Amino acid sequence: MAHHATDHTQPTGEIPRPVTGWIWKTFFVLVGVTALEFLVTFVMDPSTFRNSILIVLTIFKAFFIVAEFMHLKHETKGLIWSILVPMALLIWLMVALITEGSAIGEAIYNAFK
């Protein structure tokens, strides 16, 4: 709630001035990180290390969108956790099924050897 400290129950038709500094700051972070992602993609050769950097940068960008643009950072702790905790399941899903994918691939390629 910190961002719109301006009271939105104005008694008369007076409209307060917009406060947009934090919006543009978030915008530049997002653009900067996207540019960095491109740089990493083209400068580095494909490797697990490069992909890890890209995933970290992606989560960094996601944090800014969710925390600032979607305002989650300024909600109550209960709401924040009820959105974030289920996400842990997705990390498990991803790790489990990608491992599974490698195993399926190995089985198929070895079967036709």
Add this chain to the structure above:
Amino acid sequence: MSTTSTTQTLHNNASIERPRSGTWDGGNEPFKASYGKLMMWFFLLSDAFTFAAFLTTYGLMRHRHLAFTGDHKDFVFSTAYWPIPDKVFNSFPGLHGMDLPLAFVALMTMILIFSSVTMVLAVEAGHRMDKADVQKWLLWTLLFGATFVSCQAWEWSHFIGGTEEGTKMLDGTIFHGANLQMNQYGPVLFADLFFFITGFHGTHVFSGLVLLTWAFIATTNGTFEKRGHYEMVEKIGLYWHFVDLVWVFVFTFFYLV
């Protein structure tokens, strides 16, 4: 209130006029967010699971196939291994025949980030009850959103049409572009996942545009002004940012890694 007071009468006559305020009797808002906003959050959570399922499937299928191991510049399309994304998505409208890896997707990403910014500005204007500003920023968001969907349409048509060279298939014929059964870029599932993941995301952008159009009309008619708040714009904003959020992940997992 009238029904609750009747039931309350049975238990406690003294509290008949008092609103419920205890933690567990429904008298307060533990999350300090309205019902509509909470439900939007939980809908988005479920939607995040849907997209995560798509991207996880992509990861599974990519690891199930071989990766191209040679030098980046020697890469050729083949069904034997998964394609390198920047070799597939390297064209730009109007710049025919040039190798511009991921340039167009970079532009699309910028357009979507811009639309997110204009959406926050609309929400911010709503907090200040500034009808003219809400209208202005909603229109900008609509413009950027529509541009993004158009870009995606171009990308799809180019992906489906394919390159002039095409790829020699196993039966010796040359195949251009892609459909759900065959494609010139690599394994069948590469094109399938492209269609499903970007298609599902595009559908979300389109639904967002419908909601934004409706919100613009309602703002113009003064519906939110009369209601005393622009919370509906805020809820649509949550949805719109979520679509941008999904793109951040699609961008990394489909185009970069």
